[in-house]
Amino acid sequence: MRTEDYDFYLEESRIAQHPIDKRDKSKLLVLRRDTGDIEHKRFYDIKSILRPGDVLVINDTKVIPARLFGHRKDKTETIEVLMLKRVEKDLWEALVRPGKKMKMGSVVYFGNGELSCEVKGITDDGTRLVEFVYEGIFEERLDELGEMPLPPYIKEKLQEKDRYQTVYAKQDGSAAAPTAGLHFTPELIKEIEDMGVKIVNVTLHVGLGTFRPVSVEDVSEHKMHSEYFNLPKTTCDAINDAKKNGRRIISVGTTTTRTLESAIRGKEVLEPMSGNTDIFIYPGFEFKVIDGLITNFHLPKSTLLMLVSAFSTKERVFKAYEEAIKNEYRFFSFGDAMLII
Template sequence: MYNKYILFMNMTKKEDYMKTKDFYFDLPEELIAQDPLADRSGSRLLILNKDTGKVEHKIFKNVKEYLRAGDCLVLNNTKVIPARLIGEREGTGAKVELLLLKRMENDVWETLVKPGKKARTGSRIVFGNGLLVGEIMDIVEEGNRYVKFYYDGIFEEILDQLGQMPLPPYITHQLQDKNRYQTVYAKYEGSAAAPTAGLHFTKELLEEIEKMGVVIAHVTLHVGLGTFRPVKVEDVTNHHMHSEYFQVFPDEAEKINAAKRAGNRVICVGTTSCRTVESAADENGFVKPGSGDTDIFIYPGYQFKVLDCLITNFHLPESTLLMLVSALAGKEQVMAAYEEAVKERYRFFSFGDAMLIL
């Protein structure tokens, strides 16, 4: 188990605290991408130089122009499960929506239940006319629930039959192909949301990148509420991240460490890959293999140990993801780049366009 990382700024004056509202920007609703593009790598790519603030506009497949032999590209190979279940409260028939967040043990999951007020300990929810039954075991922090499931057969097969892909609430269109909410390299099931920066890669593009001499390393972080929970406090430092499970295998850690030793760049694809390598890093900036839970919260003032560059999507205002990006490239430069992206009509959020921070 790794130590949990929370960065606290050394601030002396109340007015010096970093405010959540400092990360707000106006986003026209029509810029929220509702559907994935037909060509994954055909999305737009904004290049931001973190040293100069210079911005360039490209197409995602042009990302190859900014990579070089010896770079290590770090991908999060988690796989989204059909984690959204719609059922009925036993006895009343009232509709209940349940989102699987984290597998615990003995068929117990940490979940988010809607509506949550009536999800009391001992109450039962029936899915698929009894194919699956969930019993509320306990109330977790911030209203989440531990739910024990009862079923005959294999849980994953029942979930595949009854569950829906857990698209974010700002996506209102029905997803025609559920594989478009998976990366082409998704492998280990466990996420309640996709690591969306990786959705831009095709297998062909990754093969071209490898042929250039770029090393591709895979890590796993099962995306849960920690990544997307809104910041509800005024002072950023008072926000607490929900923990998420991650794993780094020894051979993958060595790929990253070899690049560091050679003086080459580590380029993370997505904030989840970034949070994984930073959680697994030792004091010298090398990645330790292993697994555990992390609630690392990265915001301006954080000193990156492993990551040099980042490929990421455009994030929600006042989100922890926007704060992480600002920690890498500076809040003023990032907010200016976002203003430029809005002006240039970039597509935002999960199915939107991408940004490369160099």
């Protein structure tokens, strides 16, 4: 399977640079798995497609202001530290720019020195292991000094931090938002619950590897980034009961999907667990948990586009993308939504 087969052309004007005023008024393209039929709706219309008894699974991770700009002690140049993943308490895997100058033992100071980090290790791919030292509470220092780590294709400055956050975000730890969930409002969530849909959560902390295109020629040779996840007992019980009784599991986002399909491997039912997953889902994969997928429109040659193609078919997904482009849908993180059901 060739990576090149998952490329497509997209005009830059179709890349959403900012969120729309009302989250649930984004466009929603509905792709039927069994027929390939396509419908055009608004996201709030999802209530007409969900059924009482469905289980909707969300990712409650919270994006941290993971981009920090600091300096050496002599303040000769600006150093950017982009936090990717917590290794242990104050030790993080991070991208550091300029990286070559940041050798073992190098220290970066942020603000007036109330937060600093020291390079404790260098990985094979050039990322740094940095240990933070701070006054007070780490999360408060980050909130004061850090910026939201928007994807590189978003050039406009985000006016409200909360717009790169789902309304149900709780667990600190992501370097990127689980963007399929950005379309929900508290009101829409309540309406969905009131109609008899059960909403349960997983946690998967999203790393920036989610935006990296696949660079190898053969898809099967791509090595997936590893991300921390937690699958609670209440979620397992709700999903296992629904599957046993023939009710649908609708996954909100590729991160939720990766969590569920990773946890079920080698098992017949889901069991509570936490750990790291590097599962790579591409066409040929056999899904055991989800029956529907809410997602955004993804980058060419990305693992996310391959996952979506695996859940439907590449041909149907690419036809849907062509329809979305023709109907002026907005693409990527702040863009419109797609439901495959």
